[in-house]
Amino acid sequence: MSTYDTFTEDLKRIAALGSISGLLEWDEQVNLPPESADYRARQSSAMSELVHREATRSQVGEWLAELKEDTSLDLDQQLVVSEAGKEYDRLTKIPADFVSRKAELTSLAFHAWGKARADNDFASYAPYLERNLELAKEEASYLGCADDPYDYWIDRFDPGMDATSIQRIFKGLKDELVPLVRQILDSSIKANTDCMKDFPVDRQEAFLREVTERLGFNYRRGRIDRSLHPFCSGNAFDTRMTTRFFKDNPLDSLFSSIHETGHGLYEQGLPHEHIGTALGEAAGMAVHESQSRLWENQVARSPEFWKFWEPVYRETFDQQLSGVSSHDFYLAVNSVALNPIRVDSDEVTYNLHILLRFELEKALFEGSLAVSDLPEEWNRLSEQIVGLRPRNDSEGVLQDVHWSGAAFGYFPSYCLGNLLAAQLWYALLEQVPSVPEEMAKGNFSPVLDWLRTNVHQHGRRRFALELSKEVTGQDLSHVSLIRYLRERYLPLYSS
Known part of the structure; x- marks a missing residue:
């Protein structure tokens, strides 16, 4: 040997x-x-x-x-x-x-x-x-x-990134995202999420299992359980996902599960023969989050996804949805409203939560913010950036698990992942234009196959910045995400 x-x-x-x-x-x-x-x-x-x-x-x-x-x-x-x-x-x-x-x-x-x-x-x-x-x-x-301790941690999660480069990317995003959020929130059209009540948990669990399996998750090498905060761990040989259930918020468990499935599909798609080496490891957390967010948002909130799944969902929850039209249901799926909780936020306002955490982490590492002052500063910046003030610390500074695990520098990866997901999505549609039609028929293999070829199989050969350039032909930026949000949401919220 x-x-x-x-x-x-x-x-x-x-x-x-x-x-x-x-x-x-x-x-x-x-x-x-x-x-x-x-x-x-x-x-x-x-x-x-x-x-x-x-x-x-x-x-x-x-x-x-x-x-x-x-x-x-x-x-x-x-x-x-x-x-x-x-x-x-x-x-x-x-x-x-x-x-x-x-x-x-x-x-x-x-x-x-x-x-x-x-x-x-x-x-x-x-x-x-x-x-x-x-x-x-x-x-x-x-x-x-x-x-530069914060730069060290950012680089640990996303090699090649630092606070300065992220600040530049986030500024471009914020400049265009804030007015877009305001335009949608000011619309007279409002989603009625009150219709999503009293959904039995056992049926939620059965439905999301069917969905995630059809998306491509291999349950012979993985499983899904319940936890306080949804997550995905493990590797291609043994992939563990978790979710949580609320009978009056069934879309939370569904989209959380699809999000974690995106992570799981990435892990299961890494070359098995190289697991344990750089050729079988994920290319940083921005790339990882791009996979979870693409499945959760670009795929699972699309009209084509629900053209296939809505009849199954209605059959599963016939009493709960008996008086809800398809239009109102799809609007509820793509509801936009300010929410103090990051993981419960819609994809339009979600990135504002990341901008908030990025500012707080920078201040913590610079020493300009003491931990004891964190709750009040969280509330102040939440009001300034997100647009509302949490009612208490449980829905404010205590909502996320990450800092308990010392995962400082991870939060920016969510937003970077959203940017990359949008760029990958448009590259996919350009190269495989039949994807929407196939999704409407319940065939999600073209999406997974493309991601396997362009992202999963490469391990750590290229990190987020290089992958973005090579696969999409563009530098990582906010442009594709803003385009996607406009195309997805403005038609829904325009009179």
Whole structure:
């Protein structure tokens, strides 16, 4: 066996160990008994320390040194070595005890966040958030990024991105999005979402299972469960999704599930033979979010999608929809209204929530905003950017799970993903113009096949900025998203 083959087998072994940590985290949010949180924190800490130790062995460094000098490697092999080298360099600069402390803290912080949100008690969660922020800055300092810790975290989720480049992209979006939001909200046409009440959860669950399976999710290698906050984890071999259900808000569970299915389809579409190496890993979270948002919005909110699924939905919920016209139903699917909750927001106003979080994260890392002042600043900026003030901290600063897991710098990926999704959508329609017609017949394979070819199969060969340019012929920007929102929503909300 060559050194390269030996090295990649070791990478796959380490990835398998890491996937065990992922299963512990999935179980923590889905099945863990409430009084077992402390021990799960110890388990997570032990596994993180083990994975770190295995990934930073001197043997790994020796293989990397040899392979970097190997001129016989092809471009894909060079990519694997390069990406593995970057990660080895990062991990060897981070002390093992730090990895252990961080894993234990984020596990405890998750449960503190869940209780604080339920009790509307930010003060009880604030110490965990402060410690997570301190650890985030500490990790950045180990990598020589003490002066720009937020840029370090942005780059961790989306390689090649930084706060300055995101600020530039977001400014262009905000300049055109805010007046568009106002134009739609000022329309005399209003969606009646009161018709979406009393939808039995068991039937919601059966319907979304049928939908997600038809979209292409392989339930023989994955599953969907319930959690406090929807998420997707795992890899191509074992993909775990979650959702949540409300009998008076059935579209929440449906679109959340389709969103997570987009993530799951991406994971299941990565080359199985390369899982554990850069050729079998996602190309950053903006690309990941582009997949989830494209399925959730461009596909699942389209008239063609509902031309196929509306009869099935009506049959499933015949009593609930008996007096609702197709026009009113489709308007409810594409309702636009200000909402304090990000995950409950429509796609027109959604990105305003990301602009809010981006400003808050920048201030937290710059030191101009203290954690103790975060609730009031959240409320102030929410009123200024989103257009309304949360009634309490549970629907404000406590609504998201991300900071409990120290996932700082992740929020911009949602908006970047929306931008990329719109660009990919128009490229898809240009190259495969029959897609709308096929979707209306319940055939979503052309969409998935195109994404498999142009995004999934490439692993980390190209990140968001490069992928956008190569696949769509355009730099990543707000232009396609604004075009899409205008084309989708102005006809619905024009008299």
